[in-house]
Amino acid sequence: MAVCCDLEVDVNGEETFMVDKKIIASYCGRLSKLFGKSTGSARNLKVIFNDFPGGAESFELMSRFCYNNGRTVINPSNISLLYSAAQFMEMNISVSGTHNLLEETGKSLEEMKYWTWSELLITTKKCQDLLPFPNSTGILEKCVDSLIGRITASGEPSPCPSTSSPDSSGARLSCDSRSTESLKNSFSRATWWFDDLLFLSTNLVGMVIEPMVSKKFDHVIISRFLFYYQKSKCYTGTSDDKRKVVETVIDMLCILDWNSVSFKSLFGILRVALNCNIRKCSRAKLESMIGSQMDQATLDNLLIPSPHGMNYSYNVNLVLRFLKAFLHGGISLVSPIQLRKVASLMDLYIAEVAPDPCLKPYNLPSPLSEQDFSIKKLQSKLSCLSKPSSKDYSKPLTKQNAILIHLLVFVKLGARERIKETSQQIVVYARKLDLPTDNNDKIRAHLKGMQWRVTELERVCMKMQAPMTKIMNSRVSRHSSSRSLPRL
Numbered sequence: 001m002a003v004c005c006d007l008e009v010d011v012n013g014e015e016t017f018m019v020d021k022k023i024i025a026s027y028c029g030r031l032s033k034l035f036g037k038s039t040g041s042a043r044n045l046k047v048i049f050n051d052f053p054g055g056a057e058s059f060e061l062m063s064r065f066c067y068n069n070g071r072t073v074i075n076p077s078n079i080s081l082l083y084s085a086a087q088f089m090e091m092n093i094s095v096s097g098t099h100n101l102l103e104e105t106g107k108s109l110e111e112m113k114y115w116t117w118s119e120l121l122i123t124t125k126k127c128q129d130l131l132p133f134p135n136s137t138g139i140l141e142k143c144v145d146s147l148i149g150r151i152t153a154s155g156e157p158s159p160c161p162s163t164s165s166p167d168s169s170g171a172r173l174s175c176d177s178r179s180t181e182s183l184k185n186s187f188s189r190a191t192w193w194f195d196d197l198l199f200l201s202t203n204l205v206g207m208v209i210e211p212m213v214s215k216k217f218d219h220v221i222i223s224r225f226l227f228y229y230q231k232s233k234c235y236t237g238t239s240d241d242k243r244k245v246v247e248t249v250i251d252m253l254c255i256l257d258w259n260s261v262s263f264k265s266l267f268g269i270l271r272v273a274l275n276c277n278i279r280k281c282s283r284a285k286l287e288s289m290i291g292s293q294m295d296q297a298t299l300d301n302l303l304i305p306s307p308h309g310m311n312y313s314y315n316v317n318l319v320l321r322f323l324k325a326f327l328h329g330g331i332s333l334v335s336p337i338q339l340r341k342v343a344s345l346m347d348l349y350i351a352e353v354a355p356d357p358c359l360k361p362y363n364l365p366s367p368l369s370e371q372d373f374s375i376k377k378l379q380s381k382l383s384c385l386s387k388p389s390s391k392d393y394s395k396p397l398t399k400q401n402a403i404l405i406h407l408l409v410f411v412k413l414g415a416r417e418r419i420k421e422t423s424q425q426i427v428v429y430a431r432k433l434d435l436p437t438d439n440n441d442k443i444r445a446h447l448k449g450m451q452w453r454v455t456e457l458e459r460v461c462m463k464m465q466a467p468m469t470k471i472m473n474s475r476v477s478r479h480s481s482s483r484s485l486p487r488l
Contacts, residue, residue, distance in 0.1 A: 008046040015056035019063055021045065027066045027101065029090030053084035053130050062089065062101065070099025074108045076119040080126040083109070083139050109139060112146050120146050121196055128204055144207050151193050152217060190221050194228050202248040205229065209252045219260035226252055227265045234272055243276040250278070254285045261289060263296045274304075287318070291325020295338040299348045312358040319349065 005018035025031045031047070052059055058081040065072040065082070074082060085091075086101035093100050112120070120143060127140040200208060205226075212222055226249045233245040246269060253261055266289055273286060290297075302322075304315040326342060327334065353359065 006044055008044065009059065010046065010048040011052050011056045011059045012050060015059075017056075017059060017063065020067075024063065024066050027070065027089075027091050027099075028062075029092060031089070033090075053088050054081040057081060058085045061085065062091075065101050070101075072101075072104075074105060076115060076123045077126065079105055079108055080123055080130060080139050084130055087138075109142060112142060115146070117150060117196070120150070121199075125199055128199070128201055131201070131203060140204075141207070144204075144211070147197075148208065148211050148215065151212070152215060154189075154192075190218070191224060194225050197225070198229060198232050200229070202244045205248055205252060210255070213255055219256045223253060223256055223261045223265075227262065227268070230269060230272070239276065242272065243278055246273050246276055247278050247282045250282045250286050253289065258289050258292050261293075263290070263293045266290050266293075267301055270304075274307075287321050288325045288328070291322040291328070294322050294326040294345075295341040297322075297345060299345065299352065302345070302349050303352065313356050314353050316353055316359065 004020055007019050007021035007024065009017045009019060011017065021031075021035065025035055034047070035045075049059075054061075061072070061078055061081055062085040072082070082101060083105040086105055091101040093103060112123075115123075124140070124143040124147060127143055131140070197208065209222060209226070213219070230245055230249045234242045237245065249269065250273070253266075266286065270286060270290065273283065302314075302319050304318055306312050306315045323342070323346070
């Protein structure tokens, strides 16, 4: 059959093809409709495609199918290009009968369940490259479903339900009687797919993670993959790429059970996020996740350097937002053990940051305002304890109530200038409470210790003021003398 090249096709400005109009139009409904509407007998025509899926490579594969009488080799490396081209060019049964590309690729997709893992990865990567084109989403969803099915089928069930993060109390691992080495091997078998899915773009991560969550996949494993993905992508990415990756990972972690998310790894992401200028909503989500597990924090975790350009040492505002997230559900929802841990941590934190001479009250716009629900709960609890007419006045002071006093003292603390006022408040509370002497000696000692520590902090601040004043005066005199005296 004689072949004439009477049609010029410009594909996305990448490459121009000279093809036989009759052959191509016999399989492509889009071109058949276009030429059916054209009038005149021009021999040479030109068609320009600006949004052809897969570009020149995809058009060439489609053309080979047309020139080969509707036959071609379909494999995992080209099926996404052929399928998208067939949809775009309307190569269905109404145009070419039984030999149509859309039907052939559809049959091959039905056999996807028999593909190997590597073949699925190849097809998914090709589909990811076609994401800007809307016709590529259908095959991409099928690939993602197959990938998740393979991961779910090969993953062993966790030893026990994921009720805590891997680096918290260890309860998750201790509930199984198998040896530690066996658990490590089981965990490695559950994470074998981590490296294979690092090619996923930020747009595709959500398509993979959300179905895994809906299918009740282990949240601990999902969170470990997200942290691994973030570290791998941020190691060599640009600042903009790092920002997108961190925002995506935070959004995906937020839909998991927060108790399954590693507290230590959250602080690792926080260090990256503080330098990436991420969205406010993503930052708020990260702070909420950290604050919800604040009872697991250490003093080193909270000693976060202040933002660039600030003259004080530590980012106290960030810690206050963590505390707000910790008390978000109300004080009644926090266990006494958690309150005791956070109260002790705040005691250490105040002792560390209060001596900073650059820390002023206006540096600490506490997010725990008077209108905050949890603060109201604290204040109402304290007011009941401090009023002689209260029904609770005759009850002995419990450890939980002492912790409430401690937390309220921290919330009220604006800077070192208010330490004296805080100390006086503690004395007032201690005097108003009628403490029995039989079971509350420890509580009395704790309150006195709090008062003593606050007094010591005030004394340290007073001692630092004199040396700082001398240093500043010496600097001023040095600068003034250098300007007034001529150089010899």
